[in-house]
Amino acid sequence: MSEGSMLHGQQKQAGIPALLAKARFGVVVRPPYYRWNGERFESERLVGVDSSSIASLSGSIEVVVEGDFVGVVADSLALATDAAKQLKVEWQAVHQAPESDSDQAPCESPLVKPSPSYTHSNHGYGWPSRMRWGHHPSWVIADCRDQQLSVWGQTVTPAALKQDLSRLTALDISQIELYSADGEHSSNQASGLGRHCGDDAAVDAALMSQAVGGLVAVWLDARYAKDAQALGQAQRITLNADIASSGEIARYHYQQANLTGEVAAVGLLLSGRATITTSSAEATAGEQDTTPFSPYVFRAQYLAARSQPASLSTNSTLMGIQQTFARESFLDEVARESDQDPVALRLRHLDDARGIELIESVAKRAEWQRASNPSANSLPQDLLRGRGFAYSQLPDRNQRVESGVRSAWIADVEVNRVTGDVQLTRLVVGQDVGADVDTDRLQQTLQARVLGEARPLLGQAPSFDEWGDGSRTLTEREDSAGLPTTAPSSSPVEEGANKTVGEDVLTGAELSPGVAVIANALFDATGLRFRQPPFTANRVRQALEASSIEKAGRPSKLKPPRSMNRRWLAAAAFTTIAGTAAVAWPWKGAIAPVSRPAANLYSAETIERGRLVAAAGDCAACHTTEGGVTNAGGRGFETPFGTLYSTNITPDEATGIGQWSYAAFERAMRHGISRDGSHLYPAFPYTAFAKTSDADLQALYAYLMAQPPVETEKNVNALTFPFSVRSLMAGWNTLYHDPKPFEPDPMQSELYNRGAYLAEGLGHCSACHSPRNAMGAEKNGESYLAGAFVDGWEAPPLNTLSRAPIPWSETSLYDYLRHGESELHGVASGPMAPVVAGLAELPEYDVRAIAHYVAAQMQAPTGNSDAAVADATQRVTSAAVGSTEMEAGERLFEGACAACHADSGVPTFSRASTNLALNTNLHSDHPDNVIQSILGGVHAEHVPGIGSMPGFADSFNNTQVADLTTYLRARFAPDKAPWQQVKQRSAELRQPHHNNSHSSP
Amino acid sequence: MTLKLTINGQERELAVPPQTPLLNVLRNDLALNGPKYGCGLGECGACSVLINGMAARTCVLPVSAAVGHEVTTLDGLSQGGELDPVQQAFIDAQAAQCGYCLNGMIITVRALLNHNTQPSAQQIRTALEHNLCRCGTHVEILQAAERAVILNAAVLQEAPHE
Secondary structure, eight states: OHHHHHHHHHOOOOOHHHHHOOOEEEEEESSSSEOSSSEEEEOEEEEEEEEEGGGSSSSOOOEEEETEEEEEEEESSSHHHHHHHHOEEEEEEEOOOOOOTTSOOOOOOOOOOOOOSEEEEEEEEEESSSSSSSOOOOOEEEHHHHTTEESSSSOOOOHHHHHHHHHHHHHOGEEEEEEEETTOOOSSOSSSOOTTTTTHHHHHHHHHHOOOOOOOOESSSGGHHHHHHHOOOEEEEEEEEEEETTTTTTEEEEEEEESSOBBOHHHHHHHTTTTTOOHHHHHGGGGGOOOOOOSBOSSSEEEEOOOOTTTTTTOHHHHHHHHHHHHHHHHHHHHHHHTTHHHHHHTTOOOOOHHHHHHHHHHTTTTOOOOTTTGGGSSSEEEEEEEEEEEEEETTTOSSSSEEOOOOOOEEEEETTOOOOEEEEEEEESSSSOOOOHHHHHHHHIIIIIIOOOOOOGGGGGTOOEEEEEEESGGOOOOOOOOOEEEEEEESOOOTTTOOOTTTOOOHHHHHHHHHHHHHHHHHHSSOOOOOOOHHHHHHHHHHHHHHHHHSSSSSSSSOOOOHHHHHHTTTHHHHHTTTTOOEEEOOOOOOOOOOOOOOGGGGHHHHHHHHHHHHTTTTHHHHHTTSSOOOOOEEETTTTTEOOOOOOSTTTSSSSTOOOOHHHHHHHHHHHHHTTTTOTTSOHHHHHHHSHHHHHHHHHHHTTTTTOOOOOOOOOEETTTOOOGGGGGHHHHHHHOOOOOOOOTOHHHHHHHHIIIIIIIIOOOOHHHOOOSSSOOOGGGTTOOOOEEETTTOOOOOOTOOOOOOOOOOHHHHHHHHEEEEEEEETTTTTHHHHHHHSSOOOOHHHHHHHHHHHHHHHHHOOOHHHHHHHHHHHTTTOOOSSSOOHHHHHIIIIIIIHHHHOOOOTTTSSSGGGGTTTTTGOOOOOOHHHHHHOOBBBSTTTTOOOOOOOOOTOOOHHHHHHHHHHHHOTTTSSSOSSSHHHHHHHTTTTOOOOOOOOO | OOOOETTTTEEEEEOOOSSSBBHHHIIIIIIOSSOOSSSSSSSSTEEEEEETTTTEESSSGGGGGTTTEEEGGGOOSSSSSBBHHHHHHHHHHOOOSSSSHHHHHHHHHHHHEEEEEEEEHHHHHHHHHTTSSSSHHHHHHHHHHHHHHHHHHHHHHHHHOO
C-alpha cells in the first residue's frame, strides 16, 4: 500500500447524509438526441437557453451551460426538477447517422469471401458502454472548489472516472478524491465488467459544482438508463475463420474496433472538453493498430485492434475481459458449427503444456462429457440445462504472457424457459498460478453481474416492468442446487499471494473467462447465442420467445413456451347463447387441468418478483376476507348488479387455482376467462391486469403457486338476471375490453412509463378512480381518473378535476402513497388505507413512479411551491376560529372533535396531524367521505404512524351528522358552496353494505 | 405477534392484537389503572397518558402506535418516591370531587408544563378546555393547575438541568 493511500485511508470524510444539508441540487437537461456511434459522440448542438422561461419559479436557480451541456442548480431537488422541465432550450439538429443496431449484438461481418474448400465462420461480438445505470438509486455529490475536487457516489471504475474528471476540470488526478456514500475512500481498483452511469452522474455533478462554486448533489436512478442507451456499444469485435474438413481452424482473423471499450461520461462529451479526435484519416491509419494476445496457435492468423479515439480511456482489465469473451464465444461457435467438442478444439490449437494440463485437469474434475446432456428427460418441463467452457491466459505482473496466469472455466446453468431466469448452478475454475480462487464468491458475482440482479443489470434495455431498486435482498440467493464448486490448482499455490479483498472488487483475471463461459453454457442450454452481455432474464426470455416463434411448425429442441396460449386463440369455435339471441360470441374452451407445479420450479428471484407484483396488484385486498386466510377468497362485493364473492387464489387443487396451468392463469388475467372456460366478472380488474407484462404475470404465477394451498368452500354469487349469465360477458368484453399489454410511450421518461405501467395495469387505479358507464365499464378519455364512487366512498379525481384546496404535487402524492399521509392533504383512509399498506412492499422507485404518473395526470408540479405552503398557512389561520352562526354544529365539534382537531396549546401525541382546513374530502363536491369518516372513523391499519379516529355512528343521529358535516364545510372550506341533502346521504351511508365502521377488538 | 412497549421506563413485551386500544392494554394487561375509561371516543380526556412527554388519549389510540415511544402513565409520574409537582398541586388544592377526571387533568397540565413552564391563566384554561369534569370542580382544578406552575418552577430551580 503506498504512502498516499495510507494517508487517505485514515482520513475519513463526511458521508452523503451530512453533505446534503450543505449541498444544492442539480438536474441536467440532455439534448433530445445524443449518442455514441461506436467511434465518436454526436449530439444536437445547443443554440440557446431562455432563462426567462423559469423566471416565474421562486427560489434561487442557476443555469449551467458548457458546450452542449445544460444543467439547472437550485436549493431543492424538486425546484431543480421543475426548472429543468420548464427551461426552454433550443437545439439544432445534426445530421443523424442512420440508426445502426448498436443495442443489438453486432451483425456478421462481410469482410472475407468464403473459400470453397473450407467451411467459413464469421461472427461479431459487442460490449455495452454502460453495463447498467447503477447499483441502486442514490445521491452523487461533487465539491469542486479551490483547485480540489471531491466526489461522493458509486463507481466501479474509479480510474476511468478520475480520468474523465481530470479532463473536465483540468485538475491533476492527484487533486481529485473519490469517496463512497458513507465517506470512505473509494478503492482505486476497477471492479466488474465496465462502467455504469454513476460515472455520468458524477461528471454532471462535478461540472455543475465547478460552475456554481459549491457542493452540488445529483440524484442517480433509472433515469440515467437513458445515458446507457445513448452510449450504446463501446466495443465490437469481429472474428472469422476458415475451418478445414478435418475440423482444424486453418485461418483465424480477429478484428477489434477499439483498443479498449470504455466511453467517457456523457457530461464530459457534451461539454466539449473531451477533445475528441474524430475518426479522420490520421486516426484510423493501420500502423496504429496493435496486436492483441491470443493463447491459441493457428496456421494463419491475423489479429488487430484499432487504437481508440481520445474519448475512450484505457482499462486493460476490461479489455482482457472483452477479448476473452469474443474469442471464447467464437471458438465455441466454431466447435458447434463443425460438430466438435469445444474443449477438444481448444486443446487442438493450444501449444502450451501448462495450459493443456490445466484444461484436462479441469475437464476431468467437472466431468466434462459433451455427449451426455444431463438427463434432459428428468428435468421439469420448463427448465433447460447447459454447460459451457472458456479459457484464458493473462499476463503476469510484469506483463509477460508466457509466465502469466492460465485459467480454465466450466459452468453449468439452468434456464427457466418461461421467465428467462438463468441460474448458475455450478462453477469449476482452475487457475495454475496465484491465490486460490473463491468459486463461491465468483459464482455469486457472476450471477449478479452477468445474469442479472433484480434491476441494475437490466440497464442495457431499461424496461417499465423491472422490479426492485437493487438495494433490496433480491440478490441474496441461496444456491438451491447445492452442487459442489471446486477450485483445483495444478501448481502449488503461491503462499501469501495478494488475495483480492473488499466485497465488490474482483480482478480481471478472475472475471475474464466468466462472461464467455456463461454465454457458452447458455447456448448449450437454449441453442441461442448471446453475443453481448448482460444476459438478463428479460433478454433471455425475449430471445427464447423470438426463437420459438421462428421455429414454430418445425420440430425443435425448444418447445414453444406459450403454445397453450396460441392454441386457444386459434381454436375459437362459435356457438349461440341465450336462446333467441342472434349474436354469436367466440366460445372459450376449458384449459386442461394440470397438477400443481413443483414449488422449486421457480427461482427465489422470480418468486420474490412475483411477491412484489402481487403487492402492487394488491391481490390480497380483495381475495381475503376480514380476518381470513390470505388469498383464500370469499370476500363479498356489493355491485349495482348484485353481490359477487372473490375466489380462492391459493394453489389448492380442488377449490383454488392449483390445477391452473400458466396458460389458464394468463387467460384469466388478460381476458377474464376462468380455467374452465367460463367468464369472470370485471369486478376482477382483468381490464387493467391485461396490461401487465408477460414477465410479471409469470412471476406472479410462480409466486402464487409457491404459497401454501388452502381449501375453502365456494361462495355462490348472487347476481340479478341477466347479469347472472356469465357468457354475456363475452359481449361486454368485445365492447369494453382491450387485452393489449402495456406499451410504453417513447416520448415519456422511464419513470413516467414505469408509473403508467403500475398505475394503469397492476395498480388498477382507474378501477376505483374512473367513473363507469351503465354497463359497468370504465369511461375513458376526459373521464379517465375523473373520480367515482365505490362501496359508499368517493374515490376522488386524480386528474385536473381534483378539488384539493392546496393543489397536489408529486412530492405530496409520494408522501401520501408511501407514508399514508401528506401534511397538506390528509391521511389515507377507507378503501385507500389497504392500498397504501400494500404499496409499503414496493421499492421507493416504484412508488415515486406512480406519484410521478399521477402528478402528470393532474398536471401537478414536482414540489410544493412557497406560494402553496403560504396558502396552506393562511387557510389554517383563518379557520382557527369557528363561526358562531351554526350553534348545533359548533357544539358537536367542540365536544366530539376539537380535542384532537383543534389546537389547545398542549403538545398532543394523538392529535390529527393534518389541519381540517387542508382536508381534500371537506373540499370535494360530495360529502360522502366526510360522512363516512364521521360514522365509521378513520382506520389505517398496517400503515404505521397514522392515527386512528373513532366512529360516531352509535353516538350521533343523522341530524347531528348533518349538522356537524355542514359546520365543518362552512368552517374549513369557506370558499366552497354548502353541501345539499347531507342528512339523507348520512342515512343512506348507514346502510350495512356501505357502513365502514367495524368493531375494534 | 408480540409488541415491545416502553411504559414508565420499563420494557414490556405483550402478545396483543395491534389494533387494541392502548387504554385496554394499560389497564387490563398491565394493571396500570391511573388512566380511566370515560367516553371511549377521545372526547373527555380521562384516559390520557404521556407519550414522549405529550398528552395522548389512549382510548382511541391503537397499541401499535405506541411502539417505539416512551409511555408514562399517572402511575409512573412520581420520581423516586417524590410526587410530581402537578400531583402535589392537585392534592394541595383538594381539586377532586369524584376524581375520575383527575388523571386527565394532571396529565394535560403536565404536558402543558413540559412545553411551556410559565403558562398564563388563559393558556391553562385553553389547555384544559377539552378535558371534561362532570362534578363541577373546575374552580379547584384551575387553582391546582396554577399552583402546579409554581411548584414545577420550584423543582426546575432546584435542578436546573431542564
